[in-house]
Amino acid sequence: MAENAAQQVKVRWENTSIQSVYSNVCNVAGTREEIVLLFGMNQAFNATENEMTIQLSNRIVISPFVAKRLALLLNNVVADYETKYGALDK
Secondary structure, three states: OHHHHHOOOOOOOOOOOOOOOOOOEEEEEEOOOOEEEEEEEEOHHHOOOOOOOEEEEEEEEEOHHHHHHHHHHHHHHHHHHHHHHOOOOO
8 A cells, every 4th residue: 555655646737728828917815715816917008107007817716735836836946047047136
């Protein structure tokens, strides 16, 4: 039984329905049960001094456990990027 637990699972990424969307704005909100990621576009070319329109395009709802893994993955990817291309400003 311990041998089965040590077996690695092969992950196959199914991408026949994938869509690509560009986003230059992201916001995050959360509750105890879920984390919500909002993605969209900053429409700065139409902005006035008192108002800015963000056209939201995607909302992704994930569990806090997935959010934690995503944070670790993003941290690693940004660290690799900065190693290759230099530090990013905050």
